[in-house]
Amino acid sequence: MARIVPRTIAEGPGERFAVWVQGCSIRCPGCFNPQFWGARGGTEQTVHDLLDAVPVDVEGVTLLGGEPFEQPGSLGVFAEQVRARGQSIMTFSGYTVAQLQSRARTDAGVARLLAATDLLVDGPFDRNQIDRERPWVGSRNQGFHALSSRYDALVNRWHESSDLLEVRVLSSGQVEINGWAETRDIEDLLHGLLLNGRIGTRTGGTANVLS
Structure with a gap:
């Protein structure tokens, strides 16, 4: 893990536990977190210990990076256990949903994390398409995908969610x-x-x- 914020209202719907993973090969120009690109710099943490750190009263967990889908196996297990407690998973990825779905056909870890994600934000950050309208995203090319029924209604009601810092x-x-x-x-x-x-x-x- 590169960074953990136990409680935040700026990284998705409701109050959330946010986890930034270490390592990203996409490396978007203008990325907000270039310190998380390299494989070095983070700390190893077991799924059990990470789950224990999640407050039981937050709405869910947000996975950011870095790139969560470059270490999807353990994150998929973690996400499944979070959802088993009744909490939600929101995942940010620099890959598009089409790319992830294609990878999921041959990569069980990617398939597992996708299946355990309620709300996916996909696509690389594009500093030439800054998004000042929707919450949580950086550029207009990035999309929101409700992969479970939990946030179906939210996808078309972004104006009701505040973008917070x-x-x-x-x-x-x-x-x-x-x-x-x-x-x-x-x-x-x-x-x-x-x-x-x-x-x-x-x-x-x-x-x-x-x-």
């Missing part, structure tokens, strides 16, 4: 941001926090930025 200032002075935003918007936000004394110069102006 969460900012956490840790006791160490480090700033964590998750939710999608353009880089200049984040720079303006951090500059405003600095001017208002919400963060100190001891952070060195750095932040962990998640989308």
Whole structure:
């Protein structure tokens, strides 16, 4: 795993447990999380331990990256166990749904994670098609696919869902941001926090930025 946020309302419907996986070979230009491209940098975690970390009162789990479908076997098992508890799975992928369905014919892991996903966001990020209308996605080419009945109604009602950006200032002075935003918007936000004394110069102006 590259990063975990135990509770967030910026990464899908309802309050969610968000998991960013390490490793992505797609590497979209302008990606919000290039630090998650390489295979190194994450930490190994068992399905059992990861499941234990998921609060029982959140609506579900969101899988991001990195690229979840580049390690679909263990994530598929995890997703199945999350759904068995009555919680939902939302998965982001840089691959299109057609590509994933094609891979699923010969890759049992891909088939397993697809089958355990309630809501799929598919397609590579395209910095020339920034999406300022729909929540959670970065570019207009990316699509939403309800793969179970759980979010059928939501797919055509995006205007009822807010696009949120969460900012956490840790006791160490480090700033964590998750939710999608353009880089200049984040720079303006951090500059405003600095001017208002919400963060100190001891952070060195750095932040962990998640989308």
